[in-house]
Amino acid sequence: MDDKLRRLVDRYELRFERRLAHAQEKVLRASADPAQLRAWFVEILDYDRSRLGLAAGAELAFVPEEGHDLSPGKGRTTRFDPPNLLEYTWDAEILRWELAADGPDGCRLIFTNIVADHDFAIAVEPGWRAGLGQLAEFLGANA
Numbered sequence: 611m612d613d614k615l616r617r618l619v620d621r622y623e624l625r626f627e628r629r630l631a632h633a634q635e636k637v638l639r640a641s642a643d644p645a646q647l648r649a650w651f652v653e654i655l656d657y658d659r660s661r662l663g664l665a666a667g668a669e670l671a672f673v674p675e676e677g678h679d680l681s682p683g684k685g686r687t688t689r690f691d692p693p694n695l696l697e698y699t700w701d702a703e704i705l706r707w708e709l710a711a712d713g714p715d716g717c718r719l720i721f722t723n724i725v726a727d728h729d730f731a732i733a734v735e736p737g738w739r740a741g742l743g744q745l746a747e748f749l750g751a752n753a
Contacts, residue, residue, distance in 0.1 A: 613739065622731040624723040626742055632749045634693035634709040634717040640749060641707045642696055650744035654678045666690050672700055702726050 616624045630637055635649040640646045642664055655721035659673040664687060684725040688704075689697040704724040712718040723738060725731050 616665055617728070620726075622725050622728050624725070624731055624735055624738060626719075626721045626738060628721070628742055628746065629712055630719055630746060630749060631716045632753070633715065634711060636715055636749065637709055637719055637745075637746060638693045638707065640697060640745060649752075651741060652746040654680060663687055664690050664696070670700070688699045737745070 613627070614623075617623075620680050640650070642662065644657040644660065644662050647662070648655075654673045656673045658689040661669070662673040663670060665686055665690060670685035670687065672685065674682065675678040683701045685699040685701065687696070687698045689695055690705075694709055695707065696738075697704065699705075702725070705723070706720075706722040706724075707745060708720040708722070710718045711718075719742075721738070723731075723734065725734070
């Protein structure tokens with residue numbers, strides 16, 4: 611496990627590295643398919659009303675569940691190169707899922723979240739750490 615926060619020129623990068631005992635394709639599917647995301651990803655999203663497109667250039671919509679005091683978010687898929695890469699924006703953030711084969715049955719995931727504000731980066735870091743743990747549990751339960 612290799613987690614880092616570093617300052618870029620005008621933004622902050624949270625970087626998480628995980629070794630997962632699952633193929634790249636399976637991890638990418640769990641990171642992109644709304645039916646699987648609802649099991650481990652951001653719990654405030656209404657996955658039935660959100661729009662998560664995978665083609666490069668696809669417009670995205672992040673709709674919060676009823677009762678959450680959040681505005682809907684917008685984004686765009688900026689890069690999609692299965693099974694190696696998924697990158698998209700969520701409002702001003704960038705979320706990047708890089709996957710590389712690691713052994714016959716596993717892969718290395720480098721997840722990067724680029725944000726504008728240091729305090730925001732500090733605030734979301736524990737959530738990403740927990741979410742990546744939930745991803746590993748989800749993948750293990752659905753092996």
